Amino acid sequence: MPHYLIQFFFMKQAYKNITCCILFILSIFLTAVAQNSDNKVRIIMIGAHPDDCDDDGGGTAALFAQMGYAVKFVSVTNGDAGHQLIGGVELAKKRFAEAQEAGKRLGVVYDVLDNHDGQLMPTLEVRLQVIKKIREWNADVVIAPRPNDYHPDHRYTGVLVQDAAYMVSVPNVAPETPALKKNPVFLYFQDRFQRPNPFRPDIAVDITSVFDKKIAGLDAHVSQMYDWLPWIGHYAEKVPKDKNERIKWLAETRKVPISTAVRTALEKWYGKEKAAQVKNAEAFEICEYGAQPDEAEIKRLFPMLGK
Ligand SMILES: [Zn+2]
DSSP states (O other), rough: OOHHHHHHHHHHHHHHHHHHHHHHHHHHHHHHIIIIIOOOOOEEEEEETTTHHHHHHHHHHHHHHTTTTTEEEEEEEETOOOOOOOOOOHHHHHHHHHHHHHHHHHTTTEEEOOOOOOOOOOOHHHHHHHHHHHHTTTTTTEEEOOOOOSSSHHHHHHHHHHHHHHHTOOOTTTSSSOOOSOOOOEEEEEOOOOSSSSSOOOOOOOOEGHHHHHHHHTOOOIIIIIIIIHHHOGGGGSSSSSSHHHHHHHHHHHHOOOOOHHHHHHHHHHHHHHHHHHOOEEEEEEEEOOOOHHHHHHHOOOTTTTT
């Protein structure tokens, strides 16, 4: 190859490398801008199993995602006990794949922690995992179960997140992940348990417009919606074989009736007229730990309220 051609070749390569470098730096910069400077609320929902967040907050997550907000779901266990025929690594892998598909359908990031299903304990080790997840996401809002529930994994997920509520701001705890500068607002998912006290719907979100999306997210959890839950609940014979029939059936069985308390909360946030039209809702209770939002702050955190 003549000398000038070799020189041309190397110059071309150098330009290519410089362009790649600039594009790389630009992408990091744009990501940082998107994540931190746009003032958009960042939400993290934490459940015990891969499908819990979808069930209790999937509609609200889909609304946030539609507005371009960053939402993450975390499953504290890998779900490796939730099936009647398979278990262990095989099931954990299957459920991880289902969670990723559900995340894609809802527009959220789905993380699954590698703790065994059915064996979760509120240990320091898992508490540090939870603190890390909340900090890394730079969360403004954290949503988790209340610590009273029939399932020990749900109950301890509630305890673990409560235990993280103050610690996320303490720099000397888990110092490898920078502490949050401001304490997030911690909320509870809605549940039906009455003792020691019933769930109080402080915030109610109209999810009617995204209910189909929520169901599409749940439909991704095939091993749960169509195998395990019907089997353990003794209604396996009711699951339709046809794909479209299944989704219709799922929508019927996953519909949560709107209680009087939730309807009253909807009226507060949307007005009587609009609240009367709501067909599907998700509600949340403000946890006593973490930042305590006033009405204006709740409207800032949940901009879909009233719309
Ligand atoms: Zn669960």
